[in-house]
Amino acid sequence: MxxxxxxxxxxxxxxxxxxxxxxxxxxxxxxxxxxxxIGFFTFNISNFFEMGQADLRAFFEWHPWLYxxxxxxxxxxxxxxxxxxxxxxxxxxxxxxxxxxxxxKFLAAWVFIGIALALTFPMVITVMYLGDPDPGPxxxxxxxxxxxxxxxxxxxxxxxxxxxxxxISFILAVVICLFFILAGFTPITEMxxxxxxxxxxxxxxxxxxxxxxxxxxxxxxDLRDILYFCSVICFTLFANGIILQYKRA
Amino acid sequence: xxxxxxxxxxxxxxKAVDRIAFTVQKGEILGFLGPNGAGKSTTMRMITGFVxxxxxxxxxxxxxxxxxxxxxxxxxxxxxxxxxVYPDMTVFAYLDFCAQIxxxxxxxxxxxxxxxxxxxxxxxxxHQTVSTLSKGFKQRVCFAQSILHDPExxxxxxxxxxxxxxxxxxVRLMIRKMSPEKAIILSTHILDEVEAVCSRAIIxxxxxxxxxxxxxxxxxxxxxxxxxSVTLAATDADAFIAxxxxxxxxxxxxxxxxxxxxxxxxIFPETADPLAAEHLMTALSExxxxxxxxxVEQGRLDExxxxxxxx
Numbered sequence: 001m002x003x004x005x006x007x008x009x010x011x012x013x014x015x016x017x018x019x020x021x022x023x024x025x026x027x028x029x030x031x032x033x034x035x036x037x038i039g040f041f042t043f044n045i046s047n048f049f050e051m052g053q054a055d056l057r058a059f060f061e062w063h064p065w066l067y068x069x070x071x072x073x074x075x076x077x078x079x080x081x082x083x084x085x086x087x088x089x090x091x092x093x094x095x096x097x098x099x100x101x102x103x104x105k106f107l108a109a110w111v112f113i114g115i116a117l118a119l120t121f122p123m124v125i126t127v128m129y130l131g132d133p134d135p136g137p138x139x140x141x142x143x144x145x146x147x148x149x150x151x152x153x154x155x156x157x158x159x160x161x162x163x164x165x166x167x168i169s170f171i172l173a174v175v176i177c178l179f180f181i182l183a184g185f186t187p188i189t190e191m192x193x194x195x196x197x198x199x200x201x202x203x204x205x206x207x208x209x210x211x212x213x214x215x216x217x218x219x220x221x222d223l224r225d226i227l228y229f230c231s232v233i234c235f236t237l238f239a240n241g242i243i244l245q246y247k248r249a
Numbered sequence: 250x251x252x253x254x255x256x257x258x259x260x261x262x263x264k265a266v267d268r269i270a271f272t273v274q275k276g277e278i279l280g281f282l283g284p285n286g287a288g289k290s291t292t293m294r295m296i297t298g299f300v301x302x303x304x305x306x307x308x309x310x311x312x313x314x315x316x317x318x319x320x321x322x323x324x325x326x327x328x329x330x331x332x333x334v335y336p337d338m339t340v341f342a343y344l345d346f347c348a349q350i351x352x353x354x355x356x357x358x359x360x361x362x363x364x365x366x367x368x369x370x371x372x373x374x375x376h377q378t379v380s381t382l383s384k385g386f387k388q389r390v391c392f393a394q395s396i397l398h399d400p401e402x403x404x405x406x407x408x409x410x411x412x413x414x415x416x417x418x419x420v421r422l423m424i425r426k427m428s429p430e431k432a433i434i435l436s437t438h439i440l441d442e443v444e445a446v447c448s449r450a451i452i453x454x455x456x457x458x459x460x461x462x463x464x465x466x467x468x469x470x471x472x473x474x475x476x477x478s479v480t481l482a483a484t485d486a487d488a489f490i491a492x493x494x495x496x497x498x499x500x501x502x503x504x505x506x507x508x509x510x511x512x513x514x515x516i517f518p519e520t521a522d523p524l525a526a527e528h529l530m531t532a533l534s535e536x537x538x539x540x541x542x543x544x545v546e547q548g549r550l551d552e553x554x555x556x557x558x559x560x
Contacts, residue, residue, distance in 0.1 A: 005352070012349035016335075023337055086333035090394075093297040093329070094350050095322040249301050 009096040013104025014111075017078075021112045031116045034070055038062060038120055054131025059123055060141045060217045064181055064209055067152045072173035074113060075156025076166040078105050079244075083164040092248070102240050106157055106233075113149045117142065137219035144216025147229040148209055152177050154236030161243045180232075184208020250274045251402055251432050255305035256295050258288070258456075265291045267456040268305065273432045273449075275401070278424065280447035280464075281436035284558050288456040289436045290330050293404050296434075297327045309402055323351075326400035328408055332391035336380035340371055340390050343379060347394040361397060369393040370419065384411040392420065396427070403427070405435040409442060421446050440550040454558040464550065470557075471548030475521035477529055478505075478546055481512045482539035489514065489538060496532045498525055511541065 021027050038059070042048050046058035082088040091101055127133050152173075159172040182188050189205045196204075205211050212225040251273045258266040266288040273279045281289045294300040296307040298318045307314045312321035335343055344362045353361050366375050369389045374382060379390060388411055395403060408424070409417040417439075424433060424446055437443060443450050444464045452460040452467075460467060468474060481489065486504055489512065493502045498519050506513040518525040526545050533540055 008352060008354075009350060012346060015349075016338075016346045019342070020335070020337055085336065086329065086331050087335055088333075089294070089299050089329040090327075090333050090391075093299050093322060093325070093327050094347075095319045096350060097319060245301075248299060 006100060009100040010104040010107070013091075013096075013101055014108045017105050017108030018111060021074075021108065027112065030070065030074060031119060034066065034116045035119060037066055037070075039123075041066070042123065054127055054133040056123065056127060056133070056138055056141060057217060059120075060145060060213075063145045064148065064213060067149055068174060068177050068181060071113060071149060071152035072156045072159070072170045072177065075109055075153050075173060076160050076169040078109060078157050079160040079240075080164055080166045080169050083161075083247075092244075098241055098244055102157070102237055102244075106153065106237060109153055109157065110150050113153065114146055117146060117149065134219065137217060140216045140219050140221050143221065144213050144225070144229075147226065148213050151180070151209060151229045151232040151236075154233045154240075155180070158236045158240045158243065161240050161247070180207070180209050182208065184210035184212070186210075250310070251296065251434065252308040253292070253296060253305075254307065256292060256302050256307060257304035258291050258295060258300065259303045265456055266295070266302075269453070269456075269458055270305075271451060271458065271461060273434055275432045276429055277449055278428050278433045278435065278447045280443040280450040281434060281453065282438075282440070282443060282450055282554060283436075283453035287453045287558075289453055290406055292453070293327075293406050293434070293436065294329075297325055297404055298322055299329075324401045326395035326398065326403045328392050328395040328403075328405040330406040330410075332388045332410075334379045334387055334390050337378065339376050339378055340366070340382075341375040343390060344393055344397060347397055351398045353398070365393050365397045368396070368423070385413060385416050388412060389416070389420075401431055403431055403433040403435075405433065407437060408435055409437070409439065417442070440554065443550060452554060452557055459557045460553075465547075467553050468548035468550055469521075470553050471546075473515065473517075473546045473552070474548035475518060475525075476546045477516045477518070477526050477543065479514050479516065479529070479533070479543045480541040481514075481533075482541060483508070483510055484512055484538060486512060488536075489533075492532055492536045492538065493529065496525075496528050498522055498528070515546075 041062040042059045046061070048058045051058060079088075082091060092098060124138055127138075155176050156169070156173040159176065160166070160169040162172065163169050184205045185208065189201055192204060193201045206228075212228045215222050215225060253269060253271050255268045255270050256266055257264070257268050269288070269292055271279075281292070283289050291300060295302045296309070296314065298314045298321065302315075307321075309321040310324045312324070314321045335346075338346070341362065344365060345358065348358045348362050366372055369392060371386070371389055371393060374386060379387060382390070388408075392405070392408060395405065403424075405424075409420050412420060421442065424435065427433070435446070447464060450460070450462065450464055450467055451458055460470075486507060490502050490504070493499060493514070493516050499516055500519045501517040502514060503517070504512065504514045516529060526543065530540070530543060
């Protein structure tokens with residue numbers, strides 16, 4: 001009975017938010033830009049064809065960097081709009097819990113990004129046509145990318161609740177996500193290894209997104225990596241709730 | 250009923266609401282009056298669960314807003330200040346969303362939304378995007394979502410704000426029609442609205458209640474309540490004053506205006522005696538004064554409001 005109510009509430013919020021995403025031309029521009037950039041980086045910068053490898057490494061390795069800018073752009077309107085329009089007062093006085101609203105909005109944004117991700121499928125078809133790739137890493141790569149996008153999104157949703165200004169929310173999200181990426185970025189960890197004790201280097205690099213995405217690109221679905229991304233999502237959504245609570249008080 | 254139990258709210262050092270307490274029963278329409286910044290909206294936001302109180306609580310239909318927020322919010326219809334709506338949605342989609350959240354589904358939901366659209370006179374615009382509507386229509390759309398689920402308790406923050414006189418009239422009629430089975434709190438700056446719609450009024454100033462009474466009783470607090478205002482054809486003021494003073498039960502006579510055509514005066518009886526006007530009329534006509542108009546003042550709410558909020 002109670003779970004039915006939660007489902008109704010979350011799905012009502014979800015449907016409204018998804019319609020809001022796709023009702024605006026910005027969504028289509030966003031998807032187009034995402035696809036264009038991913039294509040550009042894969043084919044031109046990574047020299048996909050010249051490499052002659054029938055795998056999608058050149059494709060997946062750009063995801064974190066694209067998400068760094070595009071996911072905060074998709075997330076910045078989630079709460080900032082409600083704060084600006086005053087509809088937050090409406091939504092939080094409905095007979096639903098703030099948690100249900102947070103989850104509904106997050107899921108809608110995640111599905112939106114998921115659709116953008118799914119639209120990169122022609123890449124897979126290209127590779128399958130040109131060669132004989134190992135399907136495993138492709139599947140796990142997509143799963144990992146989707147989870148990672150969720151983690152980026154959690155950060156973006158959280159920063160969106162901090163301010164009415166979408167621009168500030170965007171910048172904050174990019175900075176935080178940059179920290180998450182750089183923490184696992186090899187040149188940084190190498191630099192850290194020079195002077196930091198071993199355990200510190202390990203801790204810092206395991207905080208980062210990249211180290212958890214890498215094995216998924218290789219075809220390994222490590223439970224620890226999945227747990228990591230899920231924890232980041234849960235933590236950021238929880239922080240989202242706290243921020244909203246603080247704003248009302 | 251709604252029980253507000255010593256609600257307080259401080260924003261940092263500033264005490265916005267100071268231990269406000271009152272009850273509203275079903276069938277009552279309570280008007281919330283007060284200068285801007287007095288704490289009306291903040292109080293309403295605490296009752297509806299949007300702002301957590303610094304102290305005290307509100308119990309709506311037996312549900313404490315702090316302990317059982319969702320159960321309490323189910324019974325409430327709330328129209329926030331500035332009537333927030335989602336600009337990118339159509340009127341129908343917006344109300345449909347609100348209905349979904351409130352648990353309506355299927356054809357039931359459709360019917361409920363269509364009925365509400367008709368009740369709020371939104372029939373022509375249901376497929377129009379909200380951002381293209383005028384302020385009056387936006388207000389009505391937000392009002393519609395507050396009554397959509399036929400709640401037992403209505404909390405309306407300036408429901409007629411921005412509406413033209415006809416629309417104001419319609420909304421007030423709607424509120425009055427709904428009131429027998431509901432407990433309604435509405436806040437307003439418009440004093441005639443209080444007289445036209447409310448069975449009871451609370452005046453809030455600087456976060457605290459300074460008056461809580463029916464509009465009639467509040468008006469009776471006015472210093473001119475019960476006073477008799479007369480307009481005579483131009484005549485000798487002193488003779489008039491002497492005549493008026495000779496009537497038993499008259500405390501004071503004050504001449505308000507003296508022009509070449511008329512003499513206006515206010516006569517204050519000792520007590521609010523309904524017969525005082527009659528006695529005065531008799532005395533004046535005996536002395537052959539030409540009375541152009543004579544009426545008993547009820548007192549004005551704005552005078553009482555000013556007196557009570559600026560002291």
